[in-house]
Structures are given as C-alpha cells and as structure tokens.
Amino acid sequence: MSGAYVIETILKILIVLGLFSALAGFATYVERKVLAFMQRRLGPMHVGPYGILQVVADGIKLFTKEDFIPQGAVKPIFKIAPVITAATAFMAMAAIPMFPEFTINGYTVKPIISDINVGLLYVVGVMAIGMYGPLLAGMASGNKWSLLGAARTVVQLLSFEVVTGLSILAPVMLVGSLSLIDINNYQSGGVSHWLIWTQPVAFILFLISGYAETNRTPFDILEHEAEIVSGYATEYSGMRWGMFFIGEYANMFTISFLASIIFLGGFNDLWFIPGAIAILIKVFFFIFLFLWTRAAWPHVRPDQLMWLCWKVLMPIAVINVVITGIVLMI
Amino acid sequence: MIEAIAFYTFAILTIAMFVIVVMSRNALYSMSALAAGMIFISGFFFLLDADFLGVVQIIVYTGAVMALYAFAMMFFDTTKEVKEKNSSNYKVFLLSGLSAILLIIIFVSPIISQKVQALYPMKENIGNTQSIGIVLFTKYLVPFEVAAIMLLVAMISGIVMASKRMDESLTLKVDEEIQKEEVK
Structure with missing residues (x-):
C-alpha cells in the first residue's frame, strides 16, 4: 500500500466517475440524433451548432428542477433507490480493464481500478444489484404504476440473470480464468482468435441478456411508456430521475465493454489500429447497436420476456455449455 | 491497519442492518436492510482473500x-407498517436471547479450545476459484451431487404445482373470457 498506489487509484476512480457521467449525457444527444436520422427527422437542432449544446440545456434543467417527494412515499427508501442504481453502475466498472497498459514518465499505469481474479463474476453480480434501484423506487413510491414497474423488475432480474451466467460460462470454460485481463490476453493472436468465432451462440445470448440487464428497448418493460406511464420512475423528477438515467447509460457502457473484451478481442491491436482505439471502436459500435435496436424493434410483453428467457434462451445456453464441455474433453 | 478498519466498518454495518431487519415494523425497511446486510457480509469474504465466495x-x-x-x-402493503401480534415481550426477549447465547457458545467453543484447523489449506500458485473447484469435485463430490438432486426435486415439484394451467396464456385472453371462467 504505497502512497503512489493510493493516489493512482483515487485518480482512476475520479476519472472513471467524471468521464462516464459526462459520456452518459453525451450519449443522450447521440441517441436522439441517431433515432432522428433513422426516422428521417433532424433531432435537436436549435441549441448550439447541430443541437450539440442540448446536453448542457438538459443538464441545467435536471439540476435546477424542484426536488419533490410524494406524500405517500416511504421517504428513506425513495431517496436511496436512485443512488443504488447510479452507484452500482460505477462500482461495476471498477473491475473492467478499459485500455492496454501504458507508461507516463516511466510509471506504468494499468487502466483498471482493481484487478481481482474473479473480475467477470464481480461485474455481472454488481450490475445485477443495480436492479434493486428500480425495485425499491417502485415499491417506495406509493403509486400503482410504480408498483407494477417494481413487479416487472423482479420478473426481469429473475429471468435474465440465469441466461447471463450460463452464456458467459462457455467462454470462461475455454479461457480457464474469470479475470477479464486473462480473457483479453487469450485472444491476443489477432482476429481469428476472437472468442466470437468459437462461441457465436454465447455472444448472441450475452447480448440479449445484456439488453434485458440495462432495460434497453426490446426489454424496456420496467418503464414501458405505453403501458404503465413511466413504471418505477413515475414519481421521480429532477436529479433523482437523472441518477437513474446516468446509471442506465453507465450500464450500457459496461455491457459494451464486457462484450468487446469477452468476445471481440478486447484491447488487443487490430491490424494496424492500436489497441486503445480498437476497443473504443468496438464499444461505440455496441452503443450504436443499442440505439439501432431501439429504433428497429417493438417492446415485448413481460410474459414474452419470461417465455423467451426460460423456455428458449436458457435451454440453448445449457446445451451450449454441454457442447463446449464435450469439445474441450475431446 | 486498513484491514482492521475495513473489518470493523463491515462488522458494525452488518450488525446495524440485521438489527433493522428484526426491529423494523415496515416490510420494505426490513427487506432492504436484509439485502444490504447480505451484501456487507461479502465484504468479510473479500477481506479474507476469498474473492470467489x-x-x-x-x-x-x-x-x-x-x-x-x-x-x-403480493402479501403486504409495503408502504404501511405491519401490526405484529406479540403475546408478551418477555417471551420474545427470553427466547431470542437464549438462541443467541447458544449460537455464540457453538461458534466460540472450538476457537477457545483451539481445535479449528484448515483440513484443506490453500496451496501456492492455485487461485481460490480453482481450489474451491478441486475440493468440491473430489472430497465433497457426494454432498455436492445430493444437493444438486435436492434442488432438482424442488424445481420439478415447483413446476408441477404451478403448471396446472400452463398451456393457456392469461395475457392473451380477453377479460370477458376470464370472467366467464370465474363464474363457472
């Protein structure tokens, strides 16, 4: 525990916290623009050039809105719920290696806050805790729409968590380690060594359950505007709602980083592209995929989600694990 | 030093959370405290370098x-307080106090007589995920498989009990059809 180590870790935490809070704001702008172009609209255009300052305007609005707690709500739980979502989203990032190692003035920096040897499990587990945010928010609000949103949260967590676990089990069996750095180094041989070629089924399953984990559109049943007003977030406004929002976007980035590192070669050099830029390209491709899916797919119903997770995805994941095991033994 | 601080922080937090679980009359407080307490317990495992556990x-x-x-x-209005039926507070304190003392005796006596030994100590160069796997699939294979079979039995019986009307979907039915069936 040298002083340099402590300072380095605190610096990394501050950078991750600041960067991804800002990126969450910027991602809302990108989302609006991408959705608008896909629907042949212009999107935000008035605030700043091409509407780029819309992010700032939204931020000012969120911060200065009245802080409001409904009378029938359970106040402590109501206040703590958004914090859980935002905090766990950033805690999950602690075990993700974002970039390859680099040196500044002879001091080697590892761009990972804490390299624990069960990194992958840790990230998945902590992200699952994030679902307590919507659950507690819905149950503490004292509102029927919120309660329905909370009930749907339980349904969603219990459905997708099994699929997430089983889908990453197959790549972990191939690599033989739960550390994300080991998984990344396993694929260092170039594009042909990427795990997506040996585990295509696991990749698709992981993406689908990742969409469910971040409440993105096909599985956006927690705050389905057309059915339950705004679900768990009905009674929230201002910065409390903003924290749910930051948590959701930070989770999107976490899932994108995980998918890039586990299946698409992580931060290894890609042909002539250096590793740090390669992983950024992959991550932003996945973010774009999130938005693309939102524009292209309708919502599913809760019972369809359960049907999909338990009757389709889970058997496929189990079969995938068994086949991987047989291939490994041979 | 840092380990001691972390241990006492987690210990105080865990105990405080479980006190809320027992004392609170609001189901929402109790359950949130339970979840928090369970997560704080994982802190002890991390302190002991048992990352996997x-x-x-x-x-x-x-x-x-x-x-x-x-x-x-399903069963409570979680925003309201639950009315508990206590015949007498003395009984509750006596019983819970007795069971607490029993638990403490059970766990402290082997520590005092110094008969706690690691039967399968950690080996060098093997991560804790691997060593759990090795112990689980060699020494404790039979209990592991028995536990798996018990879980399977529980799962199947759960499915059997819930599956009486599994082939028809309630969501797809029109409300009138459901009402007709209820009248029958």
Whole structure:
C-alpha cells in the first residue's frame, strides 16, 4: 500500500466517475440524433451548432428542477433507490480493464481500478444489484404504476440473470480464468482468435441478456411508456430521475465493454489500429447497436420476456455449455 | 491497519442492518436492510482473500432477496407498517436471547479450545476459484451431487404445482373470457 498506489487509484476512480457521467449525457444527444436520422427527422437542432449544446440545456434543467417527494412515499427508501442504481453502475466498472497498459514518465499505469481474479463474476453480480434501484423506487413510491414497474423488475432480474451466467460460462470454460485481463490476453493472436468465432451462440445470448440487464428497448418493460406511464420512475423528477438515467447509460457502457473484451478481442491491436482505439471502436459500435435496436424493434410483453428467457434462451445456453464441455474433453 | 478498519466498518454495518431487519415494523425497511446486510457480509469474504465466495454471496443473495420482495409485494402493503401480534415481550426477549447465547457458545467453543484447523489449506500458485473447484469435485463430490438432486426435486415439484394451467396464456385472453371462467 504505497502512497503512489493510493493516489493512482483515487485518480482512476475520479476519472472513471467524471468521464462516464459526462459520456452518459453525451450519449443522450447521440441517441436522439441517431433515432432522428433513422426516422428521417433532424433531432435537436436549435441549441448550439447541430443541437450539440442540448446536453448542457438538459443538464441545467435536471439540476435546477424542484426536488419533490410524494406524500405517500416511504421517504428513506425513495431517496436511496436512485443512488443504488447510479452507484452500482460505477462500482461495476471498477473491475473492467478499459485500455492496454501504458507508461507516463516511466510509471506504468494499468487502466483498471482493481484487478481481482474473479473480475467477470464481480461485474455481472454488481450490475445485477443495480436492479434493486428500480425495485425499491417502485415499491417506495406509493403509486400503482410504480408498483407494477417494481413487479416487472423482479420478473426481469429473475429471468435474465440465469441466461447471463450460463452464456458467459462457455467462454470462461475455454479461457480457464474469470479475470477479464486473462480473457483479453487469450485472444491476443489477432482476429481469428476472437472468442466470437468459437462461441457465436454465447455472444448472441450475452447480448440479449445484456439488453434485458440495462432495460434497453426490446426489454424496456420496467418503464414501458405505453403501458404503465413511466413504471418505477413515475414519481421521480429532477436529479433523482437523472441518477437513474446516468446509471442506465453507465450500464450500457459496461455491457459494451464486457462484450468487446469477452468476445471481440478486447484491447488487443487490430491490424494496424492500436489497441486503445480498437476497443473504443468496438464499444461505440455496441452503443450504436443499442440505439439501432431501439429504433428497429417493438417492446415485448413481460410474459414474452419470461417465455423467451426460460423456455428458449436458457435451454440453448445449457446445451451450449454441454457442447463446449464435450469439445474441450475431446 | 486498513484491514482492521475495513473489518470493523463491515462488522458494525452488518450488525446495524440485521438489527433493522428484526426491529423494523415496515416490510420494505426490513427487506432492504436484509439485502444490504447480505451484501456487507461479502465484504468479510473479500477481506479474507476469498474473492470467489464473496462474489457468489453477492450474486446468490441478490436473486434470493429479490424473490422475497416479490412475496412481500403480493402479501403486504409495503408502504404501511405491519401490526405484529406479540403475546408478551418477555417471551420474545427470553427466547431470542437464549438462541443467541447458544449460537455464540457453538461458534466460540472450538476457537477457545483451539481445535479449528484448515483440513484443506490453500496451496501456492492455485487461485481460490480453482481450489474451491478441486475440493468440491473430489472430497465433497457426494454432498455436492445430493444437493444438486435436492434442488432438482424442488424445481420439478415447483413446476408441477404451478403448471396446472400452463398451456393457456392469461395475457392473451380477453377479460370477458376470464370472467366467464370465474363464474363457472
């Protein structure tokens, strides 16, 4: 525990916290623009050039809105719920290696806050805790729409968590380690060594359950505007709602980083592209995929989600694990 | 030094959370405190360098307590306080105090007589995920498989009990059809 180590870790935490809070704001702008172009609209255009300052305007609005707690709500739980979502989203990032190692003035920096040897499990587990945010928010609000949103949260967590676990089990069996750095180094041989070629089924399953984990559109049943007003977030406004929002976007980035590192070669050099830029390209491709899916797919119903997770995805994941095991033994 | 601070922080937090679980009359407070307490317990595993067990503690209890919330949602109005029926406070304190003392005796006596030894100590160069796997699939293979069979039995019986009307979907039915069936 040298002083340099402590300072380095605190610096990394501050950078991750600041960067991804800002990126969450910027991602809302990108989302609006991408959705608008896909629907042949212009999107935000008035605030700043091409509407780029819309992010700032939204931020000012969120911060200065009245802080409001409904009378029938359970106040402590109501206040703590958004914090859980935002905090766990950033805690999950602690075990993700974002970039390859680099040196500044002879001091080697590892761009990972804490390299624990069960990194992958840790990230998945902590992200699952994030679902307590919507659950507690819905149950503490004292509102029927919120309660329905909370009930749907339980349904969603219990459905997708099994699929997430089983889908990453197959790549972990191939690599033989739960550390994300080991998984990344396993694929260092170039594009042909990427795990997506040996585990295509696991990749698709992981993406689908990742969409469910971040409440993105096909599985956006927690705050389905057309059915339950705004679900768990009905009674929230201002910065409390903003924290749910930051948590959701930070989770999107976490899932994108995980998918890039586990299946698409992580931060290894890609042909002539250096590793740090390669992983950024992959991550932003996945973010774009999130938005693309939102524009292209309708919502599913809760019972369809359960049907999909338990009757389709889970058997496929189990079969995938068994086949991987047989291939490994041979 | 840092380990001691972390240990006492987690110890105080865990005890405080479980006190809320027992003392609170609001189901929502109790369950949130239960979830928090379970997660704080994982801190002890991390302090002992048992990373794998710590993460498993988090993952398992996230899902388990979440299922508890679902039951609470069905049976209580979680924003109101629950009225408890206590015949006498003395009985409650006596019984809970006795069981607490029993638990303490059970766990402290082997420590005092110094008969706690690691039967399968950690080996060098083997991570804790691997060593758990090795012990689980050699020494404790039979209990492991028996536990798996018990879980399978529980799962199948759960499905059997819930599956009486599984082939028809309630969501797809029009309300009138459901009402007709209820009249029958």
